[in-house]
Amino acid sequence: MTAGTPEVQIDTGKPHPARVYDWLLGGKDNYPADRQVGETLPEEARGNAARNRAFMHRASAWLARGGVDQFLDIGTGIPTAPNLHQVVQAITPAARIVYADNDPIVLRHAEALLTSSAEGATDYLHADVREPQAILERARGLLDFSRPIALSLIALMHFLPDDQDPYGITRTLVDALPEGSFLVLSHGTADQHPELRQKTETAYKKGAIPLRMRTRSEVEHFFEGLDLVEPGLVYATQWYREGPAPVEERSGFHVGVGRVRRAGA
Incomplete structure (x- = not known):
């Protein structure tokens, strides 16, 4: 773990998105307050x-096979095998991965995130996406920002309402990446099931968790200035680059992978 990582207390009476997500995935690292939110969701x-997690696995594996060997995963969540570094290092053992999350329970599980291959390396930052410059500065301790990096924002930005400037935060992170880097993003939406929007938003609101599901056109703004990789911005089960194709089902996530291309390139 990064030197100087603070000791942080877990408030078990207050739900956290990472722990609600852990419950949704069938994990056990959650508390009654988190389960109460999860149980009231559709x-x-x-x-x-x-x-959504299956999309992350497909996108990360495709990038690793394409030669990307550095990953910055913000909003990591509680470790659920296979984690991103396990997917990537199974393909590229020397890959380097930096995880970042603001949930203290993820900090407690950091050892699982730091179980790297002998050739590669992993690091964990207890940090908040709303402080992107701090994340970038600390990530430079392991990642080489002169070479391509895959920035992973999975199921994260819908927890930032408009007044917290999610587009500006994403732009700050992307602008720090060299040409040939990628943004991997998934974002909650009700486009395919508008009848579930109110129940979903109410469940999170009762847990005092801000939630801003966005439409396809709103999610598309996160990729401004990037070259969207085929098949573009699609629903989670529609994104794949290598067979077999996933079963196409109704999805609550828009997902995409965008390539960084600097002006004149």
Whole structure:
């Protein structure tokens, strides 16, 4: 773990998105307050969480096979095998991965995130995406920002309402990446099931967790200035680059992978 990582107390009486997500995936690292939020979500939320994670696995594996060997994963969540570094290092053993999350329970599980291959390396930062410059500064301790990096923002930005400037935060992170880097992003939406929007938003609101599901056109703004990789911005089960194709199901996530291309390139 990074030297100087603070001791942080877990408030078990207050739900946290990472722990709610852990519950949705069938994990055990959550508390009654988290489960209360999860149990009031639409039944489809569990399937949506699993389909979103499967997208992350497909996208990360494709990038690793394409030669990307550095990953910055913000909003990591509680370790659920296979974790991103396990997917990537199975393909590229020398890959380097930096994880970042602001949930103290993720900090407690950091050892699982730091179980790297002998050739590669992993690091964990207890940090908040709303402080992107601090994350970038600390990530430079392991990652080489002169070479391509895959920035992973999975199921994260919908927890930032508009007044917290999610687009500006994403732009700050992307602007720090060299040409040939990638943004991997998934974002909650009700486009395919508008009838579930109110129940979903109410469940998170009762848990005092801000939630801003966005439409496809709103999610598309996160990729401004980037070259979207085929098949573009699609639902979670529609994104794949290598067969077999996933079963196409209704999804609560828009997902995409965008390539960084600097002006004149």
